[in-house]
Amino acid sequence: MLRRTPRVCPGTLESVPFRPRIERRSRRESGTASSMSGEAHRSHLIDLRPFRTSPAFTRMWIGSTLAGLGGQLTIVAIMLQMYDLTGSTFAVSMIAVAGLVPMIIAGIYGGMLADAFDRRAVALIAATVTFGSTALLAALTWADLETVWWLYALSIVNSAANSIVLATRQAIVPRLLPRELLAAASALGGITVGIMVMAGPALAGVLVALTGYAWTYTLDVILMTSLFLGLWTLPALRPEGEIVRPGLESLRDGWRFLRRASNIRLQFILDIIAMTFGQPLSLFPAIGAVLLGGGPITTGLLTASVAAGAFASSLFSGRIGGVRHQGLGIQRAILVYGGAIAALGLVLAAAALGWLAPPAVDADTPNVVLIGLACLVLAVSGAADNISSIFRNTMVQAAVPDAIRGRLQGIFIVVVAGGPRLGALYAGTLATLTALWFPPLLGGFIIIALVATLVRASPRFRAYDAENPVP
Structure with missing residues (x-):
């Protein structure tokens, strides 16, 4: 592990909580005691x-x-x-x-x-x-x-x-x-x-x-x-610690850190897996047009359901700051996400088989029951993805030294933004070759299998402790 920033204890990468100038300034502005942040948040509502x-x-x-x-x-x-x-x-x-x-x-x-x-x-x-x-x-x-x-x-x-x-x-x-x-x-x-x-x-x-x-x-x-x-x-x-000017050496420095930071590296991999095999958004227009009915309205409802789940999970995230084993939190959230995506595949398969469907499904005759079920499982997927994102973002911010945090945040953004584009390619290609319901059904099971296997093979990730964040 790199030891390049001040206030770092041997064997960890920010074991000693530090209070930089801006934090002291903000506390003076608010007039609050430093003990405020140390008190446990007991409500389920957002902290x-x-x-x-x-x-x-x-x-x-x-x-x-x-x-x-x-x-x-x-x-x-x-x-x-x-x-x-x-x-x-x-x-x-x-x-x-x-x-x-x-x-x-x-x-x-x-x-x-x-x-x-x-x-x-x-x-x-x-x-x-x-x-x-x-x-x-x-x-x-x-x-x-x-x-x-x-x-x-x-x-x-x-x-x-x-x-x-x-x-x-x-x-x-x-x-x-x-x-x-x-x-x-x-x-x-x-x-x-x-x-x-x-x-x-x-x-x-x-x-x-x-x-x-x-x-x-x-x-x-x-x-x-x-x-x-x-x-x-x-x-x-200004960044705290040794500064590396932008260029190839800065890239190599970031890469060397990421090679040693197995916890950060694995959470990036887990997110890419979830987004590659569990992003059916590109299928929503076709689902609304030919499978569930309702046309653009159904497409909008399905899209909004994902966001509503994310919003609700943040709204009731009050206890999340007390979770210490954030690696396990990421694993469980992504497993729930994979299960929700697989459940969406089952709902769409039911529509393809004509279960609970009106005699004719089109823009004017939607399958209301299955649309409701699809929105429900998509809301669960949005909530699980948001919980995973909270843990992953917190891990990057807490475990990565300040001097290299910008580069790791840049990679984090690339992963978050690039993964769904890979997901659109996977879903669109497989749906063209098979059926609309098959990519989410298969993808959900792939997510569950890969995430469970990778985390099981990484005891260090399972043991990650927010009280002693190690990248």
Whole structure:
């Protein structure tokens, strides 16, 4: 294991809780005693102590939530506008494909920047790029000068810059809060994602229909100003420990650390497995059209169910900060996720066999019973995935030394964003060769088998203790 940061005891990588300058500052701002964060949270409702402990974290959370909601408006509006300009679903799908490689590069390089320079400055510069590209998109649309290539180019810039903002912001959080509140902070992040995914697409559709694309992009520009407020009020946050300049040596340094950090490495692998074999979102339009009926409404319900499950699990995550064996928590959450995805396959198989179905299933005659069951198991999958994400994010923030945390957060983001794209490829290809119900059914069982086997073979991961985080 690397021993490169201050306040590290032999044999561990942050055994001694430290209180950096920003944390002391935030405690003075809030006027709370240091014992607040050490008290166990006894309620099942979400733990709000991060808000009371650190006003700086609160401002950044509010800014990130509002900016994330605005970002969802722009993502959906770009897809709708692309379809209006081209009439091609392939052109729409290429928005995500075109942004994949720049997003990966930006996530990794952004992590290197966050480990070499003032993280507040890195986040502000990346946020400025996102703000400028969105403002340019709004201006072009107001002037009726938007084109297909402008939409592609600006969506790529947005995707890349957002990856840097997210990697840097996640590396900042452990400097704002004590270690025992990191799980609660991750749960609050689940609330943010739930709001974004549940409200963002629906609001974007309404805004585009009622006001047009230009006003939708403009609203995103307005909401994004809140992100600057949360970041601008932070003090300087230079990495603590030995600094490696961005470049090949920084990449090699991060790779050497990851090779030694078996707990962090395994949680990345487990998430890739879950997302590759358990992401049926690309099948939802076809499921709504030909299997369950209800058309676009069913597609929207299925998508919203995943987000609703994530939101609910964060809302009732009050006790999650008291879970010490977070490796086992990740395993169990992903096993539940795999079971829920397999259950979705069974529900879809029932629809294919005509069980509990009306005489004819189409957009006007949905299979209400099976749609309800599908939404239920998808809500369970969303909740389990969110719980796994809380534990995984907390592990990265607590166990990784500050000097290398940005690079590991960059890899974390690449895994989280890249896995679902692999999942879309798996589900789409297998469904084309077999049937719509087969990819989730098979994928759920693959997840259960692989995760159980890998964790069983890793006693160090099973023994991971949040009180003594070792990567």
